[in-house]
């Protein structure tokens with residue numbers, strides 16, 4: 001469906017009306033799911049456990065293995081789930097599956113809440129690329145895909161490398177490697193590509209990490225309101241920035257997009273720009289942080305990399321072993337079959353990317369972290385099919401340069417305190433990773 005109603009043109013609701021609308025949107029997206037998940041968990045449902053159990057946030061892998069042992073598609077109380085690589089890949093590539101956020105698939109009230117004027121334009125609701133099917137998806141993706149080709153990104157490698165060195169120059173003694181390095185590298189690069197001021201990077205990181213739980217299911221009302229506020233603040237700033245770029249465009253992606261005004265509404269612009277900015281740094285920070293943590297925990301693997309190289313394959317293995325995006329979902333648009341399993345029209349399928357990436361049918365001895373693994377690149381960490389990550393080439397370059405330059409400069413880097421995991425479940429990584437740098 002084409003979404004033309006533009007929230008930016010709508011009249012602002014009063015405070016009471018705004019609170020009622022927020023409560024409605026929360027119930028439709030999170031409240032009902034929160035209640036159903038909590039009931040299902042008490043009844044032993046594995047998927048509900050995955051989405052609500054605090055222990056499963058720290059270590060979801062045993063639950064993935066249990067789900068996989070029950071079959072390629074496991075029908076739970078909440079929705080169907082898969083931790084099978086063949087099913088995950090098959091469903092992501094199949095045109096018999098679509099996104100779960102198509103308003104047409106929702107009950108009337110939820111549909112209205114999702115499409116009403118003055119709704120919050122975020123990464124998981126239309127018209128975000130992540131939340132629309134072709135043909136809308138094809139049209140939006142075409143507008144931005146040229147900028148992110150493997151070739152265009154390869155030309156950026158020297159800039160990524162010099163920025164990594166510059167950030168490392170600023171470190172000494174004890175540091176939180178996430179706050180002072182892993183988060184700053186990707187946000188600066190994506191800011192430069194898009195044409196948003198890199199000196200606002202701390203503000204972008206703050207908005208991004210407050211908004212990151214938006215990808216999870218079953219948020220509390222308080223959390224939902226915090227997330228919603230951060231997205232609205234970012235959107236407010238972004239609209240002002242579009243106005244500045246219309247007056248004096250630069251040589252960057254957003255300047256080009258604001259000039260597409262005939263084909264893009266303000267809502268579509270906000271959705272594209274917000275997703276690119278947030279996806280550009282909220283995920284790669286986890287690749288770098290997870291990489292540091294894994295290499296510190298596996299010193300012989302690090303020694304191998306320092307002696308013989310092979311950082312590109314190490315990045316693939318980090319993506320496989322500790323996938324920064326652990327899950328996504330799709331809805332069957334018609335009766336179909338995936339990897340030999342029949343799936344009925346309307347089925348919601350939770351795709352456990354982190355589980356597929358440890359499927360022993362594809363990866364021998366999958367619980368072993370092996371930077372020399374020959375088929376590490378078969379992971380689904382960047383998804384598959386039409387929604388395959390637009391920034392995959394950029395993320396690979398950033399991960400490789402960030403990790404290689406850090407460990408080559410500080411080969412004796414050690415952990416220096418308790419790491420703090422991010423509170424999110426879909427995004428897997430660290431908020432804080434204290435290290436000691438021994439030059």
Ligand code: HEM
Pocket residue numbers: 129130131141148190275276279280281283284287323324325328329380381382383384386387388389390391392394395
């Ligand atoms: C290690 C880093 C990254 C990981 C693990 C990652 C992962 C993913 C995944 C799993 C999806 C698809 C989700 C689905 O199929 O439902 C996706 C889509 C996307 N990613 Fe990334 N991503 C990363 C970095 C980036 C970067 C640096 C950018 C910057 C441009 C980016 C931009 C996007 C966009 C725009 C989409 C939506 C594509 C579409 O729907 O057509 N990502 N990413």
